Amino acid sequence: MRRKPTGRTSTNSRSPAFQAPIFNITSIAILGGVFVLGVGIGIAFSSTATFTPTNVASREFIDTKAPNPDICVQYGASAMVMDTRLFVTLNPFNVYVAQPSMRPGCVLRTNNWAILEQRKLISGDQVRECKNRLNTFGYTGDLGQKPEISCIYQNEAAKNFFITDPGAVTAPQETDRF
Numbered sequence: 489m490r491r492k493p494t495g496r497t498s499t500n501s502r503s504p505a506f507q508a509p510i511f512n513i514t515s516i517a518i519l520g521g522v523f524v525l526g527v528g529i530g531i532a533f534s535s536t537a538t539f540t541p542t543n544v545a546s547r548e549f550i551d552t553k554a555p556n557p558d559i560c561v562q563y564g565a566s567a568m569v570m571d572t573r574l575f576v577t578l579n580p581f582n583v584y585v586a587q588p589s590m591r592p593g594c595v596l597r598t599n600n601w602a603i604l605e606q607r608k609l610i611s612g613d614q615v616r617e618c619k620n621r622l623n624t625f626g627y628t629g630d631l632g633q634k635p636e637i638s639c640i641y642q643n644e645a646a647k648n649f650f651i652t653d654p655g656a657v658t659a660p661q662e663t664d665r666f
Contacts, residue, residue, distance in 0.1 A: 547566075550566045550567075550592065553566070553592040554567070554594050555627065555628060555631065556594065556630060556631050556632075563596055563597060563600035564595050565595050566594055567594060567626065568590055568592065568593070569591045570589070571591070573586040574586075592628070593628040594628075595624060595626040596624060596627075598619070598624050601624075604625060604637065607631060609637055610637060621641070623640055623641045623642070624639075624640060625638070625640065626640040
């Protein structure tokens with residue numbers, strides 16, 4: 489007696505579980521390496537120091553552009569100074585803002601005002617008046633030329649939201665008060 493065929497056909501193809509994968513391990517490793525390399529290059533490009541005035545992205549860049557950078561960094565802090573004008577109309581009430589100008593500047597710590605006094609850039613009356621209001625001095629322009637010096641107020645309400653986020657490293661407390 490012969491057996492009846494069951495209706496199955498025999499083929500030489502492998503079952504779906506044993507077919508060659510679309511990506512083998514070598515190609516996955518190469519693609520992973522290219523991805524990691526791309527991320528690394530992207531981080532390197534975005535975190536390098538810039539030395540163009542169109543992109544001020546680091547404290548070091550601001551420190552080098554401050555007036556008298558050696559004095560400023562040693563006795564105070566470099567700053568970006570913004571000069572702007574506001575126009576307020578009362579009828580109708582509107583506020584108009586002129587285009588601000590940005591310049592490099594320096595804020596001196598209160599115990600370093602003698603630098604300005606020795607160079608005869610501020611008088612004793614100016615020092616007394618500024619000290620009575622618990623302010624400090626800031627300037628733009630070279631100290632050897634004719635700098636613009638102002639008695640400035642440290643705004644305690646202004647917060648740096650970049651250092652209050654979880655995981656952020658906070659600045660040392662002694663650098664907070666000028």
